[in-house]
Amino acid sequence: MSSNRHAYAIEVVDLRRAYQGGFEAVRGITFEVGHGEVFALLGTNGAGKTSTVELLEGLAPPTAGRVTVLGHDPHRERAAVRPRTGVMLQEGGFPSELTVAETARLWAGCTSGARPPREALARVGLEGRAKVRVKQLSGGERRRLDLALALLGHPEVLFLDEPTTGLDVEARRDTWDLVRSLSDDGTTVLLTTHYLEEAEALADRLAVLHEGRIAAAGTPGEVTASQPARISFALPEGYGPDDLPPLIEWGVVGHGTEGGVVHLRSHDLQRSATRLLRWAAEAGIELRGLDLRSASLEEAFLGIAREAAGASVPETWEVTA
The missing domain is CATH 3.30.70 (Alpha-Beta Plaits)
Structure with missing residues (x-):
């Protein structure tokens, strides 16, 4: 963990994102996420969740406003932020002919300070599927592999985009337990989910987006x-x-x-x-x-x-x- 600790793990101030043609997907949102907090972004399709998360991950610059992750601009200072974050996308896009173990080793080779791939696979219950090719995994197993790779670098901030889509009830509960344990260990988690029960079970605080604006925010109880x-x-x-x-x-x-x-x-x-x-x-x-x-x-x-x-x-x- 860096000794230069910023007040918030994530800070967003009047954030805006417009696309070519003038469509504004994010329309001036402000929120912050504390260290070790689980924060959920909720909203219907088209509410601006994915556009917001892409800005937080540094994949694009904001049209206006400011975003910092661990005290840095995630786009302009990507080299300072990327090694300290983990990202689980909705689709991993892994080579289908590689085995689970080969995929994890390949990913570990591109990750600073990676934990042993076997350890990451064990955390998501895939150690018994290490020799199976990716194309032979079920949809739920692929989501667990996505999560294992996001955890390889001991991230201080973890972005989870629909982390339990395709998982059965037992696997979903196991993932919840894992997210809770990561938070208890000090990892900051920002997740998007369509499962409102999931947000209610995991989130310390949440924000509900509607047409690019925050319509409500607070603890699940407050909302x-x-x-x-x-x-x-x-x-x-x-x-x-x-x-x-x-x-x-x-x-x-x-x-x-x-x-x-x-x-x-x-x-x-x-x-x-x-x-x-x-x-x-x-x-x-x-x-x-x-x-x-x-x-x-x-x-x-x-x-x-x-x-x-x-x-x-x-x-x-x-x-x-």
């Missing part, structure tokens, strides 16, 4: 807390939604009915649930199928995307005023 909790139940025969008291007094911010089930949205789940149960007890009715839950990261992600697109609630919901 999910920005979205309303949900309460759903079915009323007994003879009762309808109109029989409920004024919902705004319960802290409800939106409501709807689907298939005879009432759905409520609330930013104060405890208050709303307490009022609902008290009303049901006083009325002497049973709320069938009662379900109360905070927003998941998936619900928060979808809600943020809708809000960023200018649709705060689905058309089937009414805003409680």
Whole structure:
């Protein structure tokens, strides 16, 4: 680890990236990633994730703004940054006729201070496939080989682009455990993923990109807390939604009915649930199928995307005023 330690492992300030023809994929984003932190970049296709990561990896210069990795510009000072970072791309593009061991040795020969290839393969569970040709690997095994090669140089910063695509459930969980252990050892990890459960399980903090801008950022808990909790139940025969008291007094911010089930949205789940149960007890009715839950990261992600697109609630919901 370098003794010249910068305040942040990654720092991004008003970063912009435009392509030929004027399309701006990244539109002024700012965030920082601490040493040893796992940071996730989320967003729908076309949100600007890949364009941002390419700038962080030094593959292109920004159109405007500033990015530093370990205190250096990753594009202009690539020689100072590259030996201290590991990169796992969505597609490795390895020679198909080489074996796993040959591929690892070839990569190690191009990596400063590389660990023994056998050790890197063991960390991702590929030691038993060392003599197998790359073309004979499954899609999930190729992703594990991608990760092994990214780890060869003992990286201080590790970029993981969709690291568990194609992995089965067990391999995905093993990869999560590996990422956690790397973070515990001080490696900074920046990952992009379409698996929101993965971001929720791994990320210390995250940012949700939408059309090149950061639509939400914070810890997974902070991002999910920005979205309303949900309460759903079915009323007994003879009762309808109109029989409920004024919902705004319960802290409800939106409501709807689907298939005879009432759905409520609330930013104060405890208050709303307490009022609902008290009303049901006083009325002497049973709320069938009662379900109360905070927003998941998936619900928060979808809600943020809708809000960023200018649709705060689905058309089937009414805003409680």
